[in-house]
Amino acid sequence: MTERAERRRRTEQRILEAARKLFADLGFERTTIRAVAKAAEVDPALVMQYFGSKQGLFSAAVAIAPAPVAQGDGGESDVDDLVEQLLGSLGLKMGELPQSSLAMMRSMLTHPEAGASARAVLSRQIHQVGESIPGGDARLRAALMTTIMLGVTVGHQLLELDELREASQADIARVLRPALRAIAHPQAE
Amino acid sequence: MTERAERRRRTEQRILEAARKLFADLGFERTTIRAVAKAAEVDPALVMQYFGSKQGLFSAAVAIAPAPVAQGDGGESDVDDLVEQLLGSLGLKMGELPQSSLAMMRSMLTHPEAGASARAVLSRQIHQVGESIPGGDARLRAALMTTIMLGVTVGHQLLELDELREASQADIARVLRPALRAIAHPQAE
DNA sequence: GCGAATGGTCAACGCCTGTAGAGTGAGCGA
DNA sequence: TCGCTCACTCTACAGGCGTTGACCATTCGC
Numbered sequence: 001m002t003e004r005a006e007r008r009r010r011t012e013q014r015i016l017e018a019a020r021k022l023f024a025d026l027g028f029e030r031t032t033i034r035a036v037a038k039a040a041e042v043d044p045a046l047v048m049q050y051f052g053s054k055q056g057l058f059s060a061a062v063a064i065a066p067a068p069v070a071q072g073d074g075g076e077s078d079v080d081d082l083v084e085q086l087l088g089s090l091g092l093k094m095g096e097l098p099q100s101s102l103a104m105m106r107s108m109l110t111h112p113e114a115g116a117s118a119r120a121v122l123s124r125q126i127h128q129v130g131e132s133i134p135g136g137d138a139r140l141r142a143a144l145m146t147t148i149m150l151g152v153t154v155g156h157q158l159l160e161l162d163e164l165r166e167a168s169q170a171d172i173a174r175v176l177r178p179a180l181r182a183i184a185h186p187q188a189e
Numbered sequence: 190m191t192e193r194a195e196r197r198r199r200t201e202q203r204i205l206e207a208a209r210k211l212f213a214d215l216g217f218e219r220t221t222i223r224a225v226a227k228a229a230e231v232d233p234a235l236v237m238q239y240f241g242s243k244q245g246l247f248s249a250a251v252a253i254a255p256a257p258v259a260q261g262d263g264g265e266s267d268v269d270d271l272v273e274q275l276l277g278s279l280g281l282k283m284g285e286l287p288q289s290s291l292a293m294m295r296s297m298l299t300h301p302e303a304g305a306s307a308r309a310v311l312s313r314q315i316h317q318v319g320e321s322i323p324g325g326d327a328r329l330r331a332a333l334m335t336t337i338m339l340g341v342t343v344g345h346q347l348l349e350l351d352e353l354r355e356a357s358q359a360d361i362a363r364v365l366r367p368a369l370r371a372i373a374h375p376q377a378e
Numbered sequence: 379g380c381g382a383a384t385g386g387t388c389a390a391c392g393c394c395t396g397t398a399g400a401g402t403g404a405g406c407g408a
Numbered sequence: 409t410c411g412c413t414c415a416c417t418c419t420a421c422a423g424g425c426g427t428t429g430a431c432c433a434t435t436c437g438c
Contacts, residue, residue: 004435008385027299029218033426043387048427109347110216110299119348126352137364143352144341144364151340152333158298159308163315163332175326175333178376179368187367193405197415222396232417237397 023103028111135186212292217300324375
């Protein structure tokens with residue numbers, strides 16, 4: 001790779017990292033192009049030149065391939081595996097949920113584009129979870145399992161509730177596991 | 190009450206209603222004083238005069254006495270009652286969660302003051318729920334029950350996920366009930 | 379080496395925002 | 409009725425924002 005191209009790639013990466021951090025911490029509106037540029041030690045105009053607009057920068061900063069949830073055939077053990085997978089994804093979230101995800105979540109309630117992205121990601125996950133659990137109302141159960149994970153993640157990562165920050169990942173998983181299983185396994189009532 | 194005072198009270202109320210609607214729909218940053226004034230058919234300067242600043246308007250629009258959760262002594266039936274209460278508060282949220290609450294929730298991830306308010310409200314609820322359930326880790330269990338309700342409410346009210354909008358309040362409560370009970374009732378493992 | 383391409387900067391524009399202060403007219407107390 | 413209070417409006421300012429186009433300086437292809 002030519003030296004110029006290499007240099008450009010690095011600069012672009014530096015801008016994206018700064019943008020992710022600021023978007024994740026402050027959200028879309030409070031993050032300014034000027035602040036991103038300063039954090040990346042670059043002129044604001046360069047950010048525009050590379051990403052076209054603030055929205056373009058946001059899209060580029062948030063864009064990632066979401067890790068897909070493995071699918072099963074609805075059998076018993078697969079359902080429990082699914083629960084463990086969800087809990088595990090929360091575990092990942094404890095220390096090092098990617099900045100891009102945090103950035104999207106931070107803005108999903110106030111920035112229309114981020115909201116649309118969040119809906120897409122969640123719908124996708126709901127669909128996948130729904131295919132992995134039995135029962136006629138699998139869709140609703142999957143939606144609730146997903147929003148439960150969303151709520152815990154928001155409370156822990158974004159609101160930083162002390163009551164959750166104090167607990168270890170294992171403790172949270174231990175308490176949450178029976179709840180998720182109760183939803184995943186349909187019972188006759 | 191004198192005519193002038195009456196008139197003022199009505200105007201102030203009109204401004205607050207417009208502000209709540211806009212804050213709930215758009216969040217703090219995207220809501221402008223000018224837009225609130227226009228919706229209330231009033232001059233922008235009047236909004237400032239009444240509430241001092243945009244932040245003051247937001248505080249006034251969001252300020253409400255949160256309905257306290259009744260407390261029990263940790264007995265079996267009380268715990269189930271608590272679960273029903275939480276599910277009921279979600280039920281209230283279905284059609285007509287007050288605009289002031291929506292306004293606070295909408296901005297809680299991106300506006301520092303709203304975030305602080307949200308943390309205060311949630312911590313209060315966690316504390317109350319924690320006092321109503323038995324077990325050594327009641328605090329953590331209460332936090333998770335609370336964030337679960339938060340996640341479902343956010344997904345339903347703010348993100349407006351189709352999978353939740355399609356379901357009736359009773360359906361959601363039916364699926365969620367065992368999950369909350371599983372967390373509320375500590376089990377030896 | 380030399381012109382072209384390209385990474386990067388500088389200065390500025392136009393817009394929108396929250397906010398301030400002077401002004402107006404109608405209802406109030408005496 | 410008179411003067412004052414107070415609800416309300418008009419106009420304007422200062423600052424920050426996203427965005428733009430002209431401008432350097434280095435490196436590429438030939």
